[in-house]
Amino acid sequence: MSIKKVLFLNMVIAFAFGCQPKEKNPNLMVQNEINENWQFRQAGEADWMDATVPGTVHTDLMDNGVIDDPYYRLNELNIQWIDKEDWEYKTTFTVHENMLSHDRVELDFKGLDTYADVFVNGEQILAANNMFREWQVDAKEFLKEGENELRILFKSPIKIGLEKYDANEFVYPGAENDQAERGEVEDGKRVSIYTRKAGYHYGWDWGPRLVTSGIWRPVFLKAWDEARIENLQIVQHEVSDEKATFTAIFEVEAEGNEKATLSVLNDGTTLASNKVQIKEGVNKYSVDFEIENPELWWTNGLGEAHLYNITGKMKIGQQTFSEDTRIGIRTLELVREEDEHGTSFYFKLNGHPVFMKGANNIPNDMFLPRVTDQNYHTMIETAKKSNMNMLRVWGGGVYEDDLFYELCDENGILVWQDFMFACAMFPNDEPFLENIRQEAIDNVKRLHNHPSIALWCGNNEILTAWNTWGWKGIAEKQGEDVPEKVWQAYVDIFHETLPEVVEEFDPQRSYWGSSPSSGLGVQADLVNGDEHYWGVWWGKEPFETYATHLARFMSEYGFQSFPEMSTVKKYAEPQDYDIYSEVMKSHQRSSIGNETIEYYMLKEYDQPKDFESFLYVNHVLQAEGIKFGLEGHRRAMPFTMGSLYWQLNDVWPVASWSSTDYYQKWKALQYYVKKGFEQVLVSPYIDGVKLKVGIVNDRLENVNAQLKLKLMDFDGRVIWEKASLVEVPANTSDNYFNENRHEFLYRKDTRNLLLSAELVENGETISRNIFFFRPFKELNVPSPEVDYSVTKTSDGFNIEVSTDKLAKNVYFQMGSEGGFFSDNYFDMLPGETKTIHLKTEISEIDLNEVLTVRTLDDAF
Known part of the structure; x- marks a missing residue:
């Protein structure tokens, strides 16, 4: 429930169905949620089944045993028939005399997905056609005292999409993520662009194709005078x-x-x-x-x-x-000023430039009504614990629930808010443009008071796709005038309709036409705007390139991993435990996915000894790779002023770019993000022939600390060390060690060495980083003796860990049991002792049965 409520005399009266009639009180607004007694059926069929509202056709079919869980193995392929059918929902609800005595009685539909004809007592009152809009209808003349019937016919978005597709004189470029062939759509036609509906429902390179219909947000009956x-x-x-x-x-x-x-x-x-x-x-x-x-x-x-x-x-x-x-009282501006490099792109909060640290987030499920309040709390808690200050709501999903923005408000997380357009060119007929305008008005008005909203962005990647992905050429092949028509549609939506709505309803916030770009209609470059960098992954470029391919604001970059073993077991069987099995390939939607993971892995590591070890090494691979980006971007401030990796979460259990899986379990990457986004970061790195140690200070005050550097072998013998006092100015990044690496490492065997960098303030380590000079497979890493002991606490256990030698990527697991480790996948220096906390509800006896620990050397 949103914090923002409409009240009369500061009250909302929610009447349970069947309650006794009350005397009319003109001072009170009446608001009933219509969420009981719902049934549904396939249109034209005789039998009605029980339904849950809010809900979807797919989840209702699952609840009634008609279809199996589409997330399990290959079940998704068996239910593509659902989106080709029409579906009907109905309920009865009681209206008392006091409700009808009010001046106005309204039905308020917070979300209908998507083509929905609504009938009250047999009379049509609404023809909805946009999943992202709220629909209010005067209903008093259609209601009667006593029992009333509400019926909603959901028409197939595929059938209507095909009608629109076939009626158009040309095919709009793009929509490659629309998995029409998997969805058994006629001739593989990509029809998603014609319907104002979440694009990811039609498939994406991290998600299944499950094109839903249903009452996805609540329905209310309201009355007032x-x-x-x-x-x-x-x-x-x-x-x-x-x-x-x-x-x-x-x-x-x-x-x-x-x-x-x-x-x-x-x-x-x-x-x-x-x-x-x-x-x-x-x-x-x-x-x-x-x-x-x-x-x-x-x-x-x-x-x-x-x-x-x-x-x-x-x-x-x-x-x-x-x-x-x-x-929230704050000043926030997107600063676009010419400088010696080009044009800046950074956010200034309360007069201070702030480096944005965060991630892109996608919806938490394919079936949106299944996303719980707890899911949102966990997501924003993860962002806060991970030292993030920004999330980007990506344009192929949905405008999130009110609770998401409320939690961002409360936890100091800014939101880069895309409008819901991604990776496709869209039509611009007048009804479609007006539909978009009303959608934008609904959501801008809903969200404009939230201090967390930082930016309204027109779309995801459409501008760069038109200019560099060959889309213009696709249009040209269809007729001399087609490119002009397609581009005019882009201008109508993203240069006129959407910025006009922002200017009218939220003029204090900036509008950014497309991500990435260098300005309204200006193709992205590295010196004038934001950047989506996919040379690592799609281009097979080395991880180190993350730290050198720098733009003013890095709004997308990423690398994939599978979920951990306990999650894989929820959707696969032992016979599927091979990354090239049909099930594992189906739960991987990137066209180059599993092969690319293996390609990068074998550059850094030997072949893992078994499937579970492969998953573990894959987690470490992803984390170590993205670490180059997290730290490289921050070291580049103030030239670069934002680092939003792709992506925070998942819509189903899958191999993807996420740092937390579908069940919101932290992968290794999330633990690395937490450290990489700390307010003060010490960061050793190689820059050409130089070995450097950078320190980044995001605080608004100077840091006076001791920088401790140690070159040691894997048994703990210190080869070289240096300690120095450093004063790091507020809100800056600079190098505090700069040596010729060849001279520094002369006659030293880097297969057995590491560099430890530690920043100590008032006796407390505020940042530590360990740097290795070679890929893991070239290191002579010993087999450490890792010991641990467990002590009960009020909300779980403290685990004290020690090691005799270097322990790489210490990884604690507890199988399928629920729990959260305060740290994991961490390196330990020889002789080091470390305490982590496990938050869990299981007993110590059960914990001893399931708790295991491994290090990276165990994987080969």
């Missing part, structure tokens, strides 16, 4: 230490002309009031107010993400209407 506050927007103006000034914009829907008093309150204390004349219809009215001695909202790591509880009230006669929202 005279007027209501449709939207409350808080526009911030000036901010100083003494005060912050704002305007509250009340969007009011009224039945008639009335005198009203509009007030703004902070935690119940009135800040300002205005007397206004409310006019019939939907109109906007303003109240200026200020907050004294404001506490600022900061991103994770820089300070508290302070929030204010604001209420807008409207009093008409004896009735009071109100709406609650939360705001």
